[in-house]
Amino acid sequence: MNLYRVAILSIGNEVLSGDTLNTNAAWIAARCTASGAQVVEQRTVPDSVDAIVTTLRELRARCELVITTGGLGPTHDDCTVAALLELFGDHLVLDEPTLKRLEAYAAERGRQMTDRLRSQAMIPSTARVLPNPIGSAPGLFIEGRDDAAAIMVLPGVPREMELIMEQSGIPLLTRALVQRGSDILAERVLLTGGIPESVLADRIEPFRQQLPPEVELAFLPSALTVRLRLRAMGPASTVQSLLDDAVALLTPAIGPALLSDRDERLVEVLQREFCQRGKTLTVAESCTGGMLGAEITSVPGSSAYFLGGLICYADSVKIHFGGVQAETLARHGAVSQQTVEELASYIRAVYGSDYAVAISGIAGPGGGSSDKPVGTVWIAVADQHQCHAQRYSFGSDRHQNRVRACAAAMLMLIERLRAIDG
Ligand code: ATP
Ligand code: MG
DSSP: OOOOEEEEEEEOHHHHTTSSOOHHHHHHHHHHHHHTOEEEEEEEEOSOHHHHHHHHHHHHTTOSEEEEESOOSSSTTOOHHHHHHHHHTOOEEEOHHHHHHHHHHHHHTTOOOOHHHHGGGEEETTOEEEOOSSSSSOEEEEOOBTTBOEEEEEOSSHHHHHHHIIIIIHHHHHHHHHHHTOEEEEEEEEEEESSOHHHHHHHHHHHHTTSOTTEEEEEEEETTEEEEEEEEEEEHHHHHHHHHHHHHHHHHHHGGGEEESSOOOHHHHHHHHHHHHTOOEEEEESTTTTHHHHHHHTSTTGGGTEEEEEEOOSHHHHHHTTOOOHHHHHHHOSSSHHHHHHHHHHHHHHHTOSEEEEEEEOOSSSOOOSSSOTTEEEEEEEOSSOEEEEEEEOOSOHHHHHHHHHHHHHHHHHHHHHHHOO
16 A cells, blocks of 8 residues: 555653643644555654654655654753754744734734844754744755655644644645645545434444445434544545545435534534524523533534523522513422423523523432432524424433533434424
8 A cells, every 4th residue: 555654752851750741742743644644653852862763764764754742842841943953954044024024923912022032033054934823933854755754843832833734844744745646535424313323323224234345334322422533545536536435325315313514523413404584593401401502502603593591490480581481490399391392482482582492300310309310401492483302311421411412402402493494
């Protein structure tokens, strides 16, 4: 197989000692893998010129690209650039665009231009700059040769590393993959909802058997949803159509349980469905205590459809602000069809949204009874036509019960939207 092999070299005493969790290596590995490269090795070395030079020599002999992270700053312990100079017998040159950017960087922050800051514009003559739009140390790139890998040098600060990688690193990597005609790993993710993993597996099995051997199918379950991940390895020219065919084969088998073929989260599907129809949403949350609102607003652009909601944990709040009759609570309890229906209808009317959803349940570990055990959750969705409630029986874990209640509420909303608003 014609692979494009990548090694990741993390540099820093604090990573080695465990003071800093090496999230950079995981992030870079995931991003490279998703782009079609094969991550073949990860190493961590101290802030030491010798250690960096020795390891770069080793790694460059057995892959196409080495990506380093850390040790790029202007302090005494940062020695990645010194290691590059030694490795290549190179010298520093001034990079004018970087100097200009550093001057602007200092001015924006009301800081003096110091020699230390200026030193960040000095780069090895063989390197090219990968601009850092938010920090001082630029990334660097050194072309590979037939017998030695290219080197991509990134800062240690995760936000800076990620931005440079997205803006400059990944485009370079993608171009290299295409130029070499390397086999790439491509994937598609289908999000399904409201159907248990085992039922889905049975439904799909006859179609799965028709998939070509190059396509690998994985079931990735989480709260009330299952992500179906299709992966294929092959030449960039054919691998996408292989996956397109696989998706076309599975789509009819999944039926209405298919929520998205774009590798989205459930809440992103919810947002898209609401925004496409120009509808608005409010929530009334008891046992989830704002978790659904937090999930909804974690997605940029949620203000286009989400108006807000009520956290009505106590009975008194359900009565005084949620429109629930005291008699309803006395007769049916807070976790009941009647309570969530009254909440959803009231919130929808008072907050003035097209849809409202209300959640009330027993998250646990205490509070259960024989007819309403821990994990019992009632959810109601109100729209202009009706208010529909459903009872769920989740498990004994408090966190899981709350997460599942949120997922169930989103699934009910999507189903209702699709049913009445086309
Ligand atoms: P700076 O310009 O800030 O000095 P740098 O490129 O020199 O950046 P380091 O000094 O090695 O990077 O690390 C800066 C900070 O970035 C560390 O204190 C740490 O919080 C974080 N960091 C470094 N390496 C990693 C890593 N592998 N994973 C996650 N975070 C890291
Ligand atoms: Mg540093």
